[in-house]
Amino acid sequence: MTHKIAILGASGYTGAELIRLIATHGGMEIAALGANSKAGQSMASVFPHLRHLDLPMLSKIDEIDFSGIDLCFCALPHKTSQEVISALPSHLRIVDLSADFRLRDPAEYEKWYGNPHAAVELQKEAVYGLTEFYRDQIATARLVAGTGCNAATGQYALRPLIAADAIDLDHIVLDLKCAVSGAGRSLRENLLHAELSEGYHGYAVGSVHRHMGEFDQEFSALAGRPVAVQFTPHLIPANRGILATTYVHGDAAQIHQVLADAYADEPFLQVLPYGEQPSTRHVRGSNFCHIGVTADRTAGRAIVIAALDNLTKGSSGQALQNANLMLNLDETTGLMLAPCFP
Structure with missing residues (x-):
């Protein structure tokens, strides 16, 4: 079974890294790419190193049809994800790469990030995404909060x-x-x-x-x-x-x-x-x-x-590792690439 995936914030480094990894993943298909600031552009024009891939055009997030999407990666800036994720359909499973759901206590979030938590109820269901230590909780979660690198x-x-x-x-x-x-x-x-x-x-x-x-x-x-x-x-x-x-x-x-x-x-x-x-x-x-x-x-x-x-195991690779668990796929799928040396 191939799972349909959306990536929000696809024009950033972590979004591009997700695309690079998912390109080798046999169980995922990228169905939508969101990037409000570069909507209407191709990924080849934003990241030429990905021009060999057949990818959707970048679009505004509120124009994406999520009805056929199984899982959404949110690679958006801090202080943005809470609002965006709150508006996403309830059937979506979500891996957030920002800091918006990492801290369980909303008061701690306000202390460290300087603004009130905008999705307190959603925070209650977020699972901290350090895969090796929260594997069982991640597998059944709807929302996983990726760690800081x-x-x-x-x-x-x-x-x-x-x-x-x-x-x-x-x-x-x-x-x-x-x-x-x-x-x-x-x-x-x-x-x-x-x-x-x-x-x-x-x-x-x-x-x-x-x-x-x-x-x-x-x-x-x-x-x-x-x-x-x-x-x-x-x-x-x-x-x-x-x-x-x-x-x-x-x-x-x-x-x-x-x-x-x-x-x-x-x-x-x-x-x-x-x-x-x-x-x-x-x-x-x-x-x-x-x-x-x-x-x-x-x-x-x-x-x-x-x-x-920091872009792979510290962020996008960790996110894909978590998504594999959430979709009941082998945890290592798409992630066994050897390091690039020299």
Whole structure:
């Protein structure tokens, strides 16, 4: 059976990445592409790398006929998805790639995103979309909220360690580097080549980065008490990739074993041999996440590094993985592409 799919926000990076992945998916057909700002244009004119595909023309969202659509990906900007998804037909299953339904408490959403939640009732049925940890809930959900790409990377490094009580919860430092595509496709002065290249810098330093809300929510629920990691993201002059370096207090060999055991049966999470470190270049364009563990020079401290592609495993690949579960398809369908190297 082929499921008909719609993608809203198809003219953005995550929308294009969804199309690239679904093009190899035998169980899905793209029936509609929404992009209000580029309605009437072809995908070939917006993203020439997709010109070989036979795709629908881009159209305004309110002009799409959803009657024959089985599942809709919403790759829309933050603060937009709540209103749009609220107006979609009730039969649709939805995977949202924005931040609008990630935080379960509407008050926390307002705290981190600066405006009241516009779909509180819909929030109650949203399932957090970190596939490996919410697999059963995702399979039966109508609405799945994809995670932040930074939040996903940090959680893959830390969730099993928190759950196993393998690290000191009061001494977690997360130093993360993210490629520029994580900021989206909109034109901004600070993302111009001359402004960004040949250097990198921290941003949202301190307590203002929105993905902290996800870390607080997920880690505290796991631990059964408040957990506040020290987190600093950095913008690097690369197109794709996230590298999260986590400094923790605990036995490095035990930490490696906990992660290896936790992910032994996961198709996309690969724990490297002890002491080996991952690189973003080895996961580029793929749905894989590589995790490495090394002992610090000081006994009782360890370094855990996770690498993934922010557009694939951190966003669109994760969304497709969730959609496969929601449609009762093999979870890995369309996602076993090898990383692109060099």
